[in-house]
Amino acid sequence: MSDLEELYAAIDALNLEGGWHRKTPSLWSEPRENFLPMLWRYADVKPILERAGHLVDHRMADRRNLTLRNPVEGNLYATVRTLVGAYQSIKPGEVADAHRHTPNALRIILEGQGTYTVVDGVRVEMRPGDVLLTPSWCWHSHANAGPDECFWVDVLDVPLVHLLEPMFFERHPDRLEQNVVSVAESPIAFRWEASLAALDKATAPTNGMAQREIELGAPALKSTAVHVQRMPAGFVSPRYRTTANAIFTVIEGRGTTRCGNSEMRWAKGDMIAMPAWRTYQHEVDRDTHLVRVSDEPVMRALGLLRDEVAAAV
Known part of the structure; x- marks a missing residue:
């Protein structure tokens, strides 16, 4: 290698990069502005979810939800770098089958009475203002036994798990947990x-x-x-x-x-x-x-x- 051109060709051939001539920097003085500050209005989203309740069978995807995708270029899913938010609805009589996944999740109830969640065999009612947790790898399902269509917010760390790559997902072999205990209060439920x-x-x-x-x-x-x-x-x-x-x-x-x-x-x-x-x-x-x-x-x-x-x- 008699000159820089030959040196760089040899470096490229081995999928290497010289730290003295990076195409893009790997360090910068403070965090870059990538994801955008964004607002999603419930008044815009709710009518779509209500219409989806008539057009989208709940069994089509287990969960009837709308994910908040940040419009930054190249993003396909996340709301911010490490978290994803969504709006979700469930109609009276519907049951979302149990599954589990490595991402952590929580839901914030907006409106509607009569819904409940089952997390690792514990059934807890969900009421407006409540925050309910679904820790990593816990079985969880939810259902609407009341008269109202119910709406809530989901927040999960799925984008973080995507970045780190330990994504695992499993559907319950019996569709729903069989040995369920109903409780009024639980460590997974923060009452409003x-x-x-x-x-x-x-x-x-x-x-x-x-x-x-x-x-x-x-x-x-x-x-x-x-x-x-x-x-x-x-x-x-x-x-x-x-x-x-x-x-x-x-x-x-x-x-x-x-x-x-x-x-x-x-x-x-x-x-x-x-x-x-x-x-x-x-x-x-x-x-x-x-x-x-x-x-x-x-x-x-x-x-x-x-x-x-x-x-x-």
Whole structure:
């Protein structure tokens, strides 16, 4: 090899790359802006789910849901880098068969009475405002035994599992678990009444992003933290960013979240994608409760959790 051209040809032939002439950098000064801050309005989604209830048999895919796909170029599935959110519905009399998978999952109930979930043989009722957990590799099914079509939000760490690659999925051999015990309370179910009572006694988080905040579980799942936030009408948060990716669900209230050039006006049932290291700010019009689901446990375990607070403007 008498010159650089021959040297580079030899490097390329072995699927190598010289660190001194990379085509694209592998290190940069701070996180890049890839995924986009996004808002999905429940008022837009619910009519589609209701229509899907007439056109899409629940057995076609076990779950009748609509996934929140971030429109960043090249993305086919994720809502933010490590998490995916979805809206799901189930009609009276329908049963979603049991399955299990390595991704962790949780659901936040929006409306409807009479639904329940069965997780590893434990049957728990699902009511509006409740947060219910499905830890990795637990059998789970759900059904609607009530009079209402029911709607909820799902958040899973499927994109993280895609990145790490240990994806496993299995359908229950009997379609449903056979030995089921019904309970009124369970460690997998965080009741809305309990969350409200805890918020009454809570203080503001150190980042100032809510008037009061609680964490459900410690954390709720190994990869996923769940925080419930309370903000009164007129509340304006500081400007904040964190290396944790997050998905917000509006349980009640109305307001605006600003992030860069995006201004997202939200209301009950809406979902907000907030990618890592994007500076955002909440301004609240009506008394509000938000549920923030994030990958903080992953970032903390890897020593990668950072945040910054700036003054409100």
